Amino acid sequence: MRGFVTDPKGAGGLRLVDDLAEPVPSGHDVVVEVRAFAINHDEANLIARRPDGWRPGQDVAGVVVAAAGDGSGPGVGARVVCYLDWEGWAERVVVPSHCVAALDDRVSFEQAASLPVAGLTALRALRVGGAVLGRQVLVTGASGGVGQFAVQLAVAAGARVTAQVSRSEREAGVRALGAHRVVTSLDADDLGPFHVVLDGIGGAQTAQAIRHMAPGGQLALYGKVAGDTSISISDFYAQGWNAHVIGFVSPVPDETKGEDLGILAELVADGRLTPHIGLVMDWERTAEGFAALERRETTGKIVMRIGA
Ligand SMILES: NC(=O)c1ccc[n+]([C@@H]2O[C@H](COP(=O)([O-])OP(=O)(O)OC[C@H]3O[C@@H](n4cnc5c(N)ncnc54)[C@H](OP(=O)(O)O)[C@@H]3O)[C@@H](O)[C@H]2O)c1
Numbered sequence: 505m506r507g508f509v510t511d512p513k514g515a516g517g518l519r520l521v522d523d524l525a526e527p528v529p530s531g532h533d534v535v536v537e538v539r540a541f542a543i544n545h546d547e548a549n550l551i552a553r554r555p556d557g558w559r560p561g562q563d564v565a566g567v568v569v570a571a572a573g574d575g576s577g578p579g580v581g582a583r584v585v586c587y588l589d590w591e592g593w594a595e596r597v598v599v600p601s602h603c604v605a606a607l608d609d610r611v612s613f614e615q616a617a618s619l620p621v622a623g624l625t626a627l628r629a630l631r632v633g634g635a636v637l638g639r640q641v642l643v644t645g646a647s648g649g650v651g652q653f654a655v656q657l658a659v660a661a662g663a664r665v666t667a668q669v670s671r672s673e674r675e676a677g678v679r680a681l682g683a684h685r686v687v688t689s690l691d692a693d694d695l696g697p698f699h700v701v702l703d704g705i706g707g708a709q710t711a712q713a714i715r716h717m718a719p720g721g722q723l724a725l726y727g728k729v730a731g732d733t734s735i736s737i738s739d740f741y742a743q744g745w746n747a748h749v750i751g752f753v754s755p756v757p758d759e760t761k762g763e764d765l766g767i768l769a770e771l772v773a774d775g776r777l778t779p780h781i782g783l784v785m786d787w788e789r790t791a792e793g794f795a796a797l798e799r800r801e802t803t804g805k806i807v808m809r810i811g812a
Contacts, residue, residue, distance in 0.1 A: 507594025516791030561592025577601025633700030717744030780804030
């Protein structure tokens with residue numbers, strides 16, 4: 505079977521090999537023939553940290569070729585989206601059935617593959633703030649993989665969304681996702697007050713965001729694209745008294761990944777969530793996809809296609 509392993513001598517630290525063992529499912533697993541997968545920011549770090557034959561890959565969409573022996577999960581022939589811990593960039597993968605959701609025919613494999621890590625992060629981080637109907641939500645890094653989903657989900661939930669982007673060229677695309685206001689910095693005095701902040705950028709921006717929070721608001725800090733964050737109690741004195749900063753880790757809980765993927769996939773099928781996919785490539789070009797991610801050439805997700 506073909507699939508990627510890490511190899512420091514390969515392009516992007518990856519090598520496509522053709523001698524992988526076929527996946528062996530346990531009773532609760534389904535086997536999926538992969539049609540598309542997406543790549544994520546953190547996977548580049550993992551490839552560098554695990555250079556010797558490790559098998560990356562979390563975001564996968566495809567067709568079930570073997571159903572779970574315990575009767576759980578979708579049956580043979582079902583189109584599905586899956587959230588794996590690793591080993592997803594291969595022709596076939598084995599996945600616990602609770603990390604799988606069936607797909608409506610209206611959802612393409614490319615759209616589905618964009619959902620697991622980025623979509624679940626946005627969905628679950630937004631839940632941190634509870635009901636957001638009519639409330640102000642700030643999404644930082646809104647043109648990114650997670651950010652584009654966070655903006656759309658917050659709008660769908662009835663929030664008034666302010667989206668922060670890194671530069672003015674990104675503004676129009678994020679406005680098209682439904683954001684009510686788009687800013688390139690958090691300097692303005694009239695921002696917020698935000699009931700919920702979803703922050704994947706970190707660095708100096710987190711403290712700035714806290715200064716625009718409503719009393720008792722919730723900030724889910726899920727990334728650090730701009731580096732480590734340093735915050736002070738003084739940041740909370742502006743108005744965000746007793747605001748909460750949550751170190752947000754999206755793969756937890758594991759047991760409801762499939763359920764949450766199903767929610768996202770249904771929103772896509774209904775046209776209420778549109779995955780923004782900046783680049784689709786053949787999977788043999790996965791290293792080029794990471795290079796594009798690194799150069800920040802595209803917005804949204806980068807998706808690799810396997811087969812015709
Ligand atoms: N905790 C978790 O469970 C979890 C889950 C998923 C992701 N993450 C983390 O979340 C972060 C974002 O992930 P992602 O998949 O959305 O990444 P991504 O697709 O690469 O998007 C990153 C976004 O950050 C913007 N950006 C880059 N540098 C910036 C800066 N200095 N100031 C402001 N904006 C900047 C980019 O803007 P441009 O449009 O200009 O490139 C882009 O919109 C990463 O740190 C990732 O590791 C964490």
